[in-house]
Amino acid sequence: MMGEAQLVNRTKFISSLKNELVPQFNQLSAETRVPKSRLLDEAIEDLLKKYEKRRALY
Known part of the structure; x- marks a missing residue:
C-alpha cells in the first residue's frame, strides 16, 4: 500500500x-484549529458516555 x-492509533x-452540518463542522475545526478527527473522537466519547448512563438505568 504505497502512498497510504x-x-x-486510529482506525479509518x-x-x-x-x-x-458539514459547513458548521468545517468552521468549528478551522476556528478551533482542532483536527476534525479529534473533534469526532470527542463527539463519539460524549455519545458513549450519554448512552452508558442510559444503559445503567435498565
Missing part, C-alpha cells in the same frame, strides 16, 4: 453527515 499513511471508517 499507516494508522497506528467511512460515514456521512447531514449536509447542513
Whole structure:
C-alpha cells in the first residue's frame, strides 16, 4: 500500500453527515484549529458516555 499513511492509533471508517452540518463542522475545526478527527473522537466519547448512563438505568 504505497502512498497510504499507516494508522497506528486510529482506525479509518467511512460515514456521512447531514449536509447542513458539514459547513458548521468545517468552521468549528478551522476556528478551533482542532483536527476534525479529534473533534469526532470527542463527539463519539460524549455519545458513549450519554448512552452508558442510559444503559445503567435498565
